Amino acid sequence: MNVIVCVKQIPDPALPGELDPSTNTLKRDGKLILDESDSYGVEMALQLVNTAGEGSVTLVSMAPNDEVSGLRTALAMGAEKAVLVSDPSLAGADALTTAKVLAGAVGKAGEYDLIIAGTESSDGYTGTVPEQMAEVLGLPSVGFAKTITVDGDTVKVDRQTEAGYDEVSCSLPAVVSVTAGVVEPRYPSFKGIMAAKSKPVDTVTAGDLGIESVSWAQQISSVEDAPAREAGEVIEDDGETFNKIVEFLDNLKVI
Amino acid sequence: MGIDNIWVFAQADGDAASSATAELLTKAVSLGGTVTAFVAGAAGGAAASMADHGAAKIYETGDLAGALPGAAVSAAMQAVIDGGDSPDLIMFPQNYEGRDVMARLSVKLDRTVLTNSTEISVDGDSVTVQTPVFGGTKLVNSTFTGERPFIAAFRPKSFEPAGGAGAAGEVVAAPVPDLGATGGATVTAVHVEETSGPKLDEADVVVGGGRGLGEADKFDMIEQLAKQLKGAPGASRAIVDAGWVPYSYQVGQTGKVVKPTVYIAAGISGATQHMVGMKGSKNIIAINKDAEAPIFGVADLGIVGDVHKVLPQLLEALAARG
Numbered sequence: 001m002n003v004i005v006c007v008k009q010i011p012d013p014a015l016p017g018e019l020d021p022s023t024n025t026l027k028r029d030g031k032l033i034l035d036e037s038d039s040y041g042v043e044m045a046l047q048l049v050n051t052a053g054e055g056s057v058t059l060v061s062m063a064p065n066d067e068v069s070g071l072r073t074a075l076a077m078g079a080e081k082a083v084l085v086s087d088p089s090l091a092g093a094d095a096l097t098t099a100k101v102l103a104g105a106v107g108k109a110g111e112y113d114l115i116i117a118g119t120e121s122s123d124g125y126t127g128t129v130p131e132q133m134a135e136v137l138g139l140p141s142v143g144f145a146k147t148i149t150v151d152g153d154t155v156k157v158d159r160q161t162e163a164g165y166d167e168v169s170c171s172l173p174a175v176v177s178v179t180a181g182v183v184e185p186r187y188p189s190f191k192g193i194m195a196a197k198s199k200p201v202d203t204v205t206a207g208d209l210g211i212e213s214v215s216w217a218q219q220i221s222s223v224e225d226a227p228a229r230e231a232g233e234v235i236e237d238d239g240e241t242f243n244k245i246v247e248f249l250d251n252l253k254v255i
Numbered sequence: 256m257g258i259d260n261i262w263v264f265a266q267a268d269g270d271a272a273s274s275a276t277a278e279l280l281t282k283a284v285s286l287g288g289t290v291t292a293f294v295a296g297a298a299g300g301a302a303a304s305m306a307d308h309g310a311a312k313i314y315e316t317g318d319l320a321g322a323l324p325g326a327a328v329s330a331a332m333q334a335v336i337d338g339g340d341s342p343d344l345i346m347f348p349q350n351y352e353g354r355d356v357m358a359r360l361s362v363k364l365d366r367t368v369l370t371n372s373t374e375i376s377v378d379g380d381s382v383t384v385q386t387p388v389f390g391g392t393k394l395v396n397s398t399f400t401g402e403r404p405f406i407a408a409f410r411p412k413s414f415e416p417a418g419g420a421g422a423a424g425e426v427v428a429a430p431v432p433d434l435g436a437t438g439g440a441t442v443t444a445v446h447v448e449e450t451s452g453p454k455l456d457e458a459d460v461v462v463g464g465g466r467g468l469g470e471a472d473k474f475d476m477i478e479q480l481a482k483q484l485k486g487a488p489g490a491s492r493a494i495v496d497a498g499w500v501p502y503s504y505q506v507g508q509t510g511k512v513v514k515p516t517v518y519i520a521a522g523i524s525g526a527t528q529h530m531v532g533m534k535g536s537k538n539i540i541a542i543n544k545d546a547e548a549p550i551f552g553v554a555d556l557g558i559v560g561d562v563h564k565v566l567p568q569l570l571e572a573l574a575a576r577g
Contacts, residue, residue: 017389096367131354132359135363140436164445167446169441170440179509218367221396224393231554234546241558
């Protein structure tokens with residue numbers, strides 16, 4: 001059971017985000033970390049390989065620079081190796097370009113049975129890359145997985161829906177996107193962190209994947225401040241403030 | 256040229272257009288040109304409602320027979336486009352089915368997608384969408400620069416639906432072609448998680464609970480308050496990820512967008528992820544221990560206090576009123 005996991009290295013979401021004043025795209029030039037929403041996919045893949053009793057987990061990722069610290073986190077969790085497409089021409093790439101590049105990177109990652117991705121990244125959140133990648137590769141896909149079990153050449157997925165969930169059966173190989181919270185991502189052990197330092201990261205350019213020119217048919221024309229919502233009254237609870245809430249609801253005629 | 260032919264990815268909700276479909280059809284009509292609904296599944300009794308919201312033509316794939324919409328509906332769309340009816344713009348709702356179909360179609364047609372938008376404007380041949388970023392504090396305007404059709408997805412509740420358009424609503428079959436390997440996924444069972452009371456995204460009152468509740472059992476207070484106010488309970492991503500409540504409760508960027516008359520945020524700090532989903536509420540009440548919590552920046556009434564004290568008192572006072 002070989003599983004490929006798509007991971008993204010993003011600016012630390014705990015820090016305030018900034019737009020590059022020249023391109024109006026998100027600044028991604030500082031230290032990048034593993035997108036937390038990808039840690040669920042990594043964990044899920046490790047568990048599937050463990051259950052199968054053989055195989056390994058390979059990471060594929062794309063970055064405008066050769067940053068690897070986020071990848072090392074996933075390698076420390078237990079992934080075997082990584083393919084990183086690092087190319088300054090990919091800075092600000094749209095989701096379609098990203099999907100084509102990742103599909104190209106999958107071609108460098110060796111044999112696989114399943115590709116796992118997060119449903120959306122925490123910084124760009126376009127939310128289309130897993131399904132686009134499946135289309136580029138000509139594979140079936142299941143989005144928003146809560147659980148994944150592999151049974152021979154079929155994967156069974158409980159897929160989140162508006163109303164509840166669907167049970168889906170899908171032939172392999174396939175692309176499955178997972179929601180956050182599906183599994184408890186492990187913390188890398190000290191041994192894992194040390195081992196990750198020497199695990200192979202194959203760094204390639206878009207050109208190495210046969211993707212010669214990259215462009216995308218969208219242009220940010222302007223950025224403006226949203227109309228601010230006025231803050232109202234803020235009061236310290238003195239044991240009686242619940243009356244304020246009752247009064248507020250009463251005035252709105254909802255009680 | 257101009258933007259003359261607009262498609263809307265449409266879904267039926269029983270015998271009516273889904274709320275997202277009605278919103279997008281209404282907006283499409285306001286942009287001018289001819290509006291077509293492309294229904295994932297069978298239009299059935301919802302065709303009349305789609306025409307009422309402006310669909311002059313309605314393509315329907317027919318029953319998908321368990322196929323996931325992503326591969327199936329995008330292939331049906333491509334077949335119609337290859338057949339000569341090629342739209343200038345295709346509008347999708349930012350929901351599970353919408354984004355899967357949009358993603359597949361973008362590859363089939365080799366077109367970029369712009370997602371998570373809340374506004375669209377047309378100026379001659381140019382189409383620009385507006386997307387809130389950084390928790391809705393900044394608005395990014397992006398313009399399509401390539402070949403048509405332009406593909407854009409919009410968050411629910413971005414537009415007001417309006418019926419009475421009186422469009423023809425001619426129903427035309429758009430069958431799903433053979434999908435080959437991409438059609439390898441089949442739904443084998445459907446589970447509906449029953450909730451009592453109004454739907455989260457339609458309720459007049461929403462009571463949202465967050466990490467400040469401390470533990471899963473305390474979410475009961477949120478349920479009780481929602482019931483008392485004939486509203487719906489909601490949750491922040493933090494407690495959904497922690498497994499306290501199902502994903503269907505989630506209010507936020509991922510999850511539901513709500514715009515109730517009153518939103519009560521209890522033990523929610525107001526992370527960007529959450530604010531995007533509830534900032535449009537007409538009135539916001541926040542209860543949080545931390546006076547510095549960002550949620551107080553948008554609250555009409557903010558109580559700096561312990562939810563474990565304030566909520567029981569509030570429940571008691573409301574119960575006493577009967």
